[in-house]
Amino acid sequence: MTTTKYPTLIPRFLRYVKINTRSDENSTTIPSSEREVKFLQQLVTELKEIGLTDAVYHDDNGYVTATIPSNIDRTVPTIGFLAHVDTADFNAEGVNPQIVKNYDGHSVIPLDKKGEYTLDPKDFPALKKYQGHTLITTDGSTLLGSDDKSGVAEIFSLVEYLLAHPEIEHGDIRIGFGPDEEIGTGADHFKVPRFNADFAYTVDGGPLGQLEYETFSAAALHVDIKGKNVHPSTAYHTMINAIQLGIDYQNALPQNEVPEETKDREGFFHLLSFNGTPDHAELDYIIRDFERSGLTARKEKAQAIADQLNSQLDEPRVTVEMHDQYYNMIDVMKDHMDVVKLAEQAMHNLDITPDETPVRGGTDGSKISFMGLPTPNLFAGGENMHGRFEFVSEQTMAQAVDVLVEIVKLNAADH
Known part of the structure; x- marks a missing residue:
């Protein structure tokens, strides 16, 4: 041909x-x-x-x-x-x-x-x-x-x-x-x-x-984390490291529900970027699921993790923003x-x-x-x-x- x-x-x-x-x-x-x-x-x-x-x-x-x-x-x-x-x-x-x-x-x-x-x-x-x-x-x-x-x-x-x-x-x-x-x-x-x-x-x-x-149904997730940065010499029970909070957030997500571990009709959370200092960190994700109900459940999971982390902190420091991209x-x-x-x-x-x-x-x-x-x-x-x-x-x-x-x-x- x-x-x-x-x-x-x-x-x-x-x-x-x-x-x-x-x-x-x-x-x-x-x-x-x-x-x-x-x-x-x-x-x-x-x-x-x-x-x-x-x-x-x-x-x-x-x-x-x-x-x-x-x-x-x-x-x-x-x-x-x-x-x-x-x-x-x-x-x-x-x-x-x-x-x-x-x-x-x-x-x-x-x-x-x-x-x-x-x-x-x-x-x-x-x-x-x-x-x-x-x-x-x-x-x-x-x-x-x-x-x-x-x-x-x-x-x-x-x-x-x-x-x-x-x-x-x-x-x-x-x-x-x-x-x-x-x-x-x-x-x-x-x-x-x-x-x-x-x-x-x-x-x-x-x-x-x-x-x-x-196709997938899709949403974008942005996680904004406000830390409390002080000198390491006086950090005991005072510093709140935004980078560590970002790691904790990522680790709280289902670790097997990522693109490299899913196939066929399985959805995922995909971490696109992670930038930060002890004072401030940002994580960007895409969330994917074939079912609209599954997308909703994943968004609820993303919010629940932020709520759980905040409940352990002196003030709400983890904020999530999500918007649907397509269905x-x-x-x-x-x-x-x-x-x-x-x-x-x-x-x-x-x-x-x-x-x-x-x-x-x-x-x-x-x-x-x-x-x-x-x-x-x-x-x-x-x-x-x-x-x-x-x-x-x-x-x-x-x-x-x-x-x-x-x-x-x-x-x-x-x-």
Whole structure:
């Protein structure tokens, strides 16, 4: 299998990943980084160049939208395809993609020149699935950015293919590229009425066949600890070390309910950062559970630990702040399984086996579905995302475009 059916797919992807579009969780702007704005505005120009004249960048939410106009005289549901442009919190400056042609499925792939970092099938057994594929990897110093530059490039190839093949019947198709998915804020500002689609798909998944419509429910937890710092020489029964309180808080959480000890449908508490001095400390967590009731129980546990610690202190010194981030999209998708079945049929028609394993994470589609637009997630091809071991198969990226085209065909044929 080759990617010649979509000749700009890989060149566009390679060009895009070299552009740093990392989001900034400490920012209060929309989008969170100016580099995202510049890239999104660049996408508007490129969409217009390939023929989507209504492409526009929306200043109020950082989304780019455009339309492939219907080429038939009957009414069919309007599909949306969405991808995000930002990359995760790993080095994204100086991305230097490496090409491994006709991978044999068992060799160790060196990433950097010193050989310090490698893709070894012993560590990453998924490599064995890619015998005969052309792989795109990092050089070991950055992430790749397949999450979600693969999705962006694949949607562009869908647009180009449909415009070049007017014999393929379709209704209106809405295109969207957004910011800040990796910091969990981009979809908060998505405008469902303005997007004007009947249903949508995010093209933001991983390996071949992923079709995701069940996610974690999620909350963020911030723990603020006020210590009492005095000189160690006079600290006896006086000092209250905020760092030690932070350690006590962490140790009071269930030690086996962490990402590295959980799988399948098990939830967790994940400590993201711990900073402090004896005078003041802060801990940041994410809390995840597939069940809304489970998320609530975990939040109650987080508060109860703070209450217990405070009960032993001279005054309340441990404060927790929590906010929900997104909920399991199955709560919405269970009433819109026709959208899932359309994608299932498209994959079956292409001899791709759908993998509908629940996502141990979330997507923009989680929030957008709860806004009233059913939006499951489709594979884009990436493996080992968010770090130096990330890679993607050229052939899988082409198959992702095949699925998008097939969804469009089936949607028109069914109406």
